[in-house]
Amino acid sequence: MDIASIIKSRVKETYDLHRQYVNPQFVRVLEVIGFNRNYTSAKGARLTDENGREVLDFLAGFGVFSIGRNHPLVAQVLRDMMETGPPSMVQMDVGTVSGLLAEALARIAPGDLEAVFFTNSGSEGVEGALKFARQATGKSKVVYCDRAFHGLTLGALSVNGNEEFRGRNEPLLPGCIPVPFNDLDALESALSGRDVAAFIVEPIQGKGVFIPDDDYLPGVRRLCDEYGALLIADEVQTGLGRTGRMFALDHWDVVPDLLVVSKALSGGYIPLGAIITRREIHSKVFDSMDRCFAHSNTFGQNDLAMAAGLATLHVLEQENLIERSARMGEYLMNGLKNLAGRYELLHEIRGKGLMIGIQFGAPKSFTLKTGWKLLHKMNEELFCQMITIPLLEKHNILTQVAGHGLDTVKILPPLIIDNADADCFLEAMDKVLKDAHKFPGSAWTTVKNLGLRTAKTA
Ligand SMILES: Cc1ncc(COP(=O)(O)O)c(C=O)c1O
Numbered sequence: 262m263d264i265a266s267i268i269k270s271r272v273k274e275t276y277d278l279h280r281q282y283v284n285p286q287f288v289r290v291l292e293v294i295g296f297n298r299n300y301t302s303a304k305g306a307r308l309t310d311e312n313g314r315e316v317l318d319f320l321a322g323f324g325v326f327s328i329g330r331n332h333p334l335v336a337q338v339l340r341d342m343m344e345t346g347p348p349s350m351v352q353m354d355v356g357t358v359s360g361l362l363a364e365a366l367a368r369i370a371p372g373d374l375e376a377v378f379f380t381n382s383g384s385e386g387v388e389g390a391l392k393f394a395r396q397a398t399g400k401s402k403v404v405y406c407d408r409a410f411h412g413l414t415l416g417a418l419s420v421n422g423n424e425e426f427r428g429r430n431e432p433l434l435p436g437c438i439p440v441p442f443n444d445l446d447a448l449e450s451a452l453s454g455r456d457v458a459a460f461i462v463e464p465i466q467g468k469g470v471f472i473p474d475d476d477y478l479p480g481v482r483r484l485c486d487e488y489g490a491l492l493i494a495d496e497v498q499t500g501l502g503r504t505g506r507m508f509a510l511d512h513w514d515v516v517p518d519l520l521v522v523s524k525a526l527s528g529g530y531i532p533l534g535a536i537i538t539r540r541e542i543h544s545k546v547f548d549s550m551d552r553c554f555a556h557s558n559t560f561g562q563n564d565l566a567m568a569a570g571l572a573t574l575h576v577l578e579q580e581n582l583i584e585r586s587a588r589m590g591e592y593l594m595n596g597l598k599n600l601a602g603r604y605e606l607l608h609e610i611r612g613k614g615l616m617i618g619i620q621f622g623a624p625k626s627f628t629l630k631t632g633w634k635l636l637h638k639m640n641e642e643l644f645c646q647m648i649t650i651p652l653l654e655k656h657n658i659l660t661q662v663a664g665h666g667l668d669t670v671k672i673l674p675p676l677i678i679d680n681a682d683a684d685c686f687l688e689a690m691d692k693v694l695k696d697a698h699k700f701p702g703s704a705w706t707t708v709k710n711l712g713l714r715t716a717k718t719a
Pocket residue numbers: 323381382383384385387410411412413463467495496497498499523524
């Protein structure tokens with residue numbers, strides 16, 4: 262079977278295939294915003310489409326491709342593994358490569374987290390962490406944050422603070438209590454009954470890139486200890502160098518009881534995630550030989566994913582990507598803050614490392630304010646398209662909005678970007694912002710028409 266020829270001969274049918282067999286609504290969205298390209302190859306921080314156009318990838322598969330796409334070292338390790346004919350998933354054994362990856366994760370995890378459970382996704386990690394917390398504490402309630410995103414399976418959705426995802430799925434898990442993010446008083450009152458198994462939190466919220474005050478996460482740790490709740494850190498997006506430290510919690514020297522990672526862990530090659538916890542918690546779940554499968558899955562420890570994980574951690578270290586994430590993040594944030602001083606629609610730049618939220622807001626000048634109000638009256642989701650669409654269409658840079666109903670663009674570039682990539686993005690942003698500050702003007706007309714078209718075809 263010649264897969265390369267098959268792909269080449271049928272690439273033009275891609276969107277029809279998806280319209281017919283996969284998700285036609287998503288195809289419509291991509292067509293309406295002009296993101297319906299056929300990408301045919303990728304390397305590092307760049308994608309190439311069928312017309313040979315190179316796109317600078319500032320989305321990185323929502324944070325998956327931290328070491329860049331198709332990293333040659335991970336590819337070589339995977340090829341080598343396949344050459345050896347790995348004895349993957351015998352199931353009635355334990356594998357060498359999974360043992361090695363568990364050891365490597367225990368080494369990078371903070372504090373005394375050393376017991377590892379492998380998963381196939383971030384959501385599955387959250388599901389497992391919730392189960393571990395309930396079993397280890399004998400309690401069932403879970404506290405979570407407004408606007409939190411922990412995945413979309415039913416357990417993870419029960420602690421998801423976004424109505425657009427929860428809707429039509431109720432009733433969800435009972436005993437899940439929302440609190441505002443960055444509010445220690447609200448957390449204390451939710452925990453004070455001492456009947457809560459866990460508080461689950463993203464140290465930096467992915468939807469919107471919200472960063473807590475410096476006393477929040479240390480305070481969270483203290484309150485969890487005081488009221489006997491476990492702290493689950495969801496570092497699916499923020500982990501493995503994304504924020505300029507190995508884990509985002511490291512910025513505040515906080516050690517959780519359960520740490521969930523995924524996304525970047527396998528270099529983007531194979532679905533992979535992990536729950537890393539203290540041995541004491543793990544032993545409360547797996548507390549007898551009868552219960553050695555108290556929580557399990559089929560593909561979790563497959564040899565190829567394990568090898569990709571080992572190779573990815575090796576690349577992170579060898580290429581100093583965590584330090585680079587911190588350095589390049591600062592460079593980009595400074596450049597963006599500079600632009601914020603010149604463009605009134607640009608209100609705030611917030612982020613750590615290479616997880617950056619670009620926050621827009623109502624302008625002061627009269628004419629621009631008219632455009633802002635008109636557009637938001639028409640559709641709360643439209644404004645950021647005035648940034649992301651021209652970034653791709655005119656400047657070949659891929660970005661996305663930070664969540665529903667937010668005037669925030671989020672960038673999650675691969676950690677391998679250099680100053681030239683950052684300058685390319687900043688120059689493009691400068692031009693896009695200049696256009697967006699002309700009202701009336703073509704940028705506003707384009708998104709207005711987009712809004713009209715979406716309303717008509719909804
Ligand atoms: C913080 C966080 N947790 C969990 C998830 C769910 O991960 P997955 O899509 O791999 O199930 C995501 C995905 O974006 C995430 O950002």
